[in-house]
Amino acid sequence: MALDAIPAATRAGLPGPHPGGGGAWQAPSWTPSLPSAGVSSPPPSSGRRRVDEQVGRFDEAATRGADAIPAVRFSDLSIDLRHCILMLLPLASDLKPGHPSPPPRLPQPGEVMSSPNAPPQMGEDSEMSRRVHSTSTELGPAPALDDDNLLAEFLLRLPPLPSSLPRASLVCKRWRRLVSEPHFPPALPDNSSGDITRFISTLDSPDCIPAANFSLQLAEHDTILDCRHGLVLILNRSKEHVHIWDPVTRNHRYVALSPAFNDVRMFVMGGIVLCAAKDQGHVHGACHSNPFKVVLVGENGVRFCFSVYSSDTGAWGNISSLPWPLLNMRAFLQNSGILIGNSVCWLVIMERVKILQFDLDEQILVFMDIPSNVYDLNACHRYIPQKLIMPVDGGGINFIVLEGFTVCVWKRMSSDTGDASWMLGNTFELSNLLSLRPSGHDMPVLMLASSEDEDLNGTLALLDYCVTLVMLTVQFSSDHPGFCFSDVAMIASWFVEGNDVRSEGARGAALRFRTRLHSPRLMETPAIPLVRFSSSQVSHRPTGFSDQG
Amino acid sequence: MAAPESGDGNNGAARMVTLISSDNTRFEVEAAAASLSQTLQLTILDGGGGGGDGIPLPNVDSATLSKVLEYCIKHAPAAANGGAPNATAVDRAELERFDNEFVNIDQSVLYSLIMAAHNLEIEGLQSLVAKKVADMIKGKSPMEIRRTLGFPDPTPEEQAEMNAHMLEYGWAYE
Numbered sequence: 001m002a003l004d005a006i007p008a009a010t011r012a013g014l015p016g017p018h019p020g021g022g023g024a025w026q027a028p029s030w031t032p033s034l035p036s037a038g039v040s041s042p043p044p045s046s047g048r049r050r051v052d053e054q055v056g057r058f059d060e061a062a063t064r065g066a067d068a069i070p071a072v073r074f075s076d077l078s079i080d081l082r083h084c085i086l087m088l089l090p091l092a093s094d095l096k097p098g099h100p101s102p103p104p105r106l107p108q109p110g111e112v113m114s115s116p117n118a119p120p121q122m123g124e125d126s127e128m129s130r131r132v133h134s135t136s137t138e139l140g141p142a143p144a145l146d147d148d149n150l151l152a153e154f155l156l157r158l159p160p161l162p163s164s165l166p167r168a169s170l171v172c173k174r175w176r177r178l179v180s181e182p183h184f185p186p187a188l189p190d191n192s193s194g195d196i197t198r199f200i201s202t203l204d205s206p207d208c209i210p211a212a213n214f215s216l217q218l219a220e221h222d223t224i225l226d227c228r229h230g231l232v233l234i235l236n237r238s239k240e241h242v243h244i245w246d247p248v249t250r251n252h253r254y255v256a257l258s259p260a261f262n263d264v265r266m267f268v269m270g271g272i273v274l275c276a277a278k279d280q281g282h283v284h285g286a287c288h289s290n291p292f293k294v295v296l297v298g299e300n301g302v303r304f305c306f307s308v309y310s311s312d313t314g315a316w317g318n319i320s321s322l323p324w325p326l327l328n329m330r331a332f333l334q335n336s337g338i339l340i341g342n343s344v345c346w347l348v349i350m351e352r353v354k355i356l357q358f359d360l361d362e363q364i365l366v367f368m369d370i371p372s373n374v375y376d377l378n379a380c381h382r383y384i385p386q387k388l389i390m391p392v393d394g395g396g397i398n399f400i401v402l403e404g405f406t407v408c409v410w411k412r413m414s415s416d417t418g419d420a421s422w423m424l425g426n427t428f429e430l431s432n433l434l435s436l437r438p439s440g441h442d443m444p445v446l447m448l449a450s451s452e453d454e455d456l457n458g459t460l461a462l463l464d465y466c467v468t469l470v471m472l473t474v475q476f477s478s479d480h481p482g483f484c485f486s487d488v489a490m491i492a493s494w495f496v497e498g499n500d501v502r503s504e505g506a507r508g509a510a511l512r513f514r515t516r517l518h519s520p521r522l523m524e525t526p527a528i529p530l531v532r533f534s535s536s537q538v539s540h541r542p543t544g545f546s547d548q549g
Numbered sequence: 550m551a552a553p554e555s556g557d558g559n560n561g562a563a564r565m566v567t568l569i570s571s572d573n574t575r576f577e578v579e580a581a582a583a584s585l586s587q588t589l590q591l592t593i594l595d596g597g598g599g600g601g602d603g604i605p606l607p608n609v610d611s612a613t614l615s616k617v618l619e620y621c622i623k624h625a626p627a628a629a630n631g632g633a634p635n636a637t638a639v640d641r642a643e644l645e646r647f648d649n650e651f652v653n654i655d656q657s658v659l660y661s662l663i664m665a666a667h668n669l670e671i672e673g674l675q676s677l678v679a680k681k682v683a684d685m686i687k688g689k690s691p692m693e694i695r696r697t698l699g700f701p702d703p704t705p706e707e708q709a710e711m712n713a714h715m716l717e718y719g720w721a722y723e
Binding site: 156 | 675690699
């Protein structure tokens with residue numbers, strides 16, 4: 001019965017796609033009030049101050065709390081790990097059903113309100129109050145709030161925002177006990193160890209989960225290979241496995257390397273992880289319970305080898321390989337893979353640069369030439385050219401070259417005969433767009449990454465020498481090539497690989513970002529000084545993000 | 550209470566049943582509407598509640614029961630359609646609008662409804678009122694939640710406990 005009534009009511013009970021309230025996302029204040037302050041910044045007092053300011057009456061206790069959070073000793077970490085950061089993004093769109101926790105387990109229509117306890121029968125006068133499991137001092141003001149089962153129903157219907165259940169847990173002891181029961185989503189990340197801070201929530205307070213709650217202690221020989229669709233891929237050669245970590249649910253999966261990749265001669269060059277959900281309408285972001293795939297690429301001096309692991313089958317597929325192009329020649333991948341349509345593409349640096357493309361469906365591996373006249377090692381350049389591949393709508397690919405302040409965009413054009421060639425598309429002068437000062441530097445602007453997400457299609461992450469991270473969106477579709485800057489704050493997640501982007505020897509540092517916009521991008525904002533650090537701080541700042549003061 | 554011989558009421562005019570609230574007010578409603586209550590459903594299927602009998606509901610006062618029945622009557626036709634695969638968008642929108650207005654009520658009435666919906670096991674209504682409570686507390690700080698729901702001010706012990714807990718989840722409190 002009542003079947004018909006349920007969908008409407010249940011629908012009303014489900015969170016909307018944007019529970020965070022749509023357009024309020026510009027400029028989250030994560031920079032100054034970096035939640036990791038108590039963990040990552042050198043002066044321990046910053047954590048204290050933060051809590052004090054925000055918590056008012058709880059200041060005394062909060063101070064003790066800041067002290068209680070173990071300080072991260074970045075000096076203990078190896079250099080390359082020290083500077084890794086991943087910004088996590090429970091984006092509103094991601095939140096559709098999920099927040100940083102598994103999809104909300106709202107009761108299904110058929111089980112709404114059905115409790116494990118026998119429902120009260122008619123005539124059982126005041127049975128309800130006797131079923132209350134709570135201590136008498138914690139009763140709410142109304143019988144309806146005194147029943148644990150009923151209260152659980154209320155709390156399970158809270159928007160799946162990171163702050164919902166923690167806040168409820170602070171109301172009183174009974175609520176706290178209830179919320180910590182297993183059928184609630186793990187919305188209360190424990191504060192256990194502040195080992196390494198690598199994740200920063202970009203949500204506004206109060207949904208900004210502290211970075212300390214997203215920490216992972218990397219083991220020796222752990223290397224972070226990739227981050228995509230809410231998963232982090234970590235390789236450990238000595239343990240012969242890859243480790244797939246979901247920072248939000250804190251699930252860990254360990255997958256032994258396939259025998260071919262276990263060979264000592266095999267050098268694992270890179271890998272990607274991706275959500276393998278095939279559901280219609282699936283929006284990547286809250287992919288926690290979905291199947292995933294891992295692609296590893298390696299070389300053994302004879303061949304390039306690829307292998308795909310599917311969590312569906314729990315096994316690695318066959319090895320796909322290509323002959324090694326040049327004996328005795330090393331090669332490395334410039335970036336971690338970029339997903340373009342159903343292919344993963346890497347820029348491979350060998351005696352010359354090529355694009356390595358692996359078709360995930362067909363498991364076919366091909367090399368693709370880059371535009372022939374853009375990269376000449378022997379040419380004399382005032383600036384060091386930087387290059388990047390970028391996905392474009394419809395599965396196409398662009399090749400971006402940044403030399404000094406000039407961005408050239410090459411488009412790959414397919415002819416009817418199936419041949420493809422590169423054509424110079426647009427050229428942008430960054431110095432006209434950004435308030436950039438010429439410097440003697442041979443890379444005055446770093447090109448960090450290109451966006452893979454449809455939402456930010458055609459967006460580059462650039463870092464200028466004033467260390468302002470800007471997003472340049474290059475629009476190709478119109479006759480008049482336009483550009484706009486997107487607010488970096490809208491970025492769902494990003495992942496800094498390699499060393500500090502501005503320290504010596506970090507020229508090849510890459511910043512990778514996964515994006516999901518909360519709201520239409522901001523079009524007019526010029527260089528947004530959201531991400532700043534002074535050069536003097538660079539050497540000890542693990543993330544490059546600091547208070548602006 | 551059950552009177553199996555009284556027939557299944559399947560004879561033309563909609564079968565009516567009588568519900569008796571805790572304050573002895575009698576409500577006559579269609580069996581289909583009352584059957585939205587899982588608790589009442591079996592009794593009604595057994596033929597109870599008809600004629601002069603009436604089904605006593607000692608947990609539900611008349612004000613609350615009339616509110617509950619308002620909901621049941623509105624939702625009964627859709628429920629009778631068996632999940633209403635052919636319900637039109639207009640129908641659904643109308644029900645949604647009705648639901649939204651339905652829970653736009655005093656907190657005390659809401660609490661009574663919650664208990665009644667729970668006792669009578671009216672799934673749609675349970676869902677609806679639970680969502681309403683969730684809406685009342687969402688986005689609020691713990692103290693605001695306490696105030697909204699009429700909790701007394703925390704005792705010093707509770708306050709100390711909250712403070713201790715703040716250490717862990719203070720970030721969510723901001």
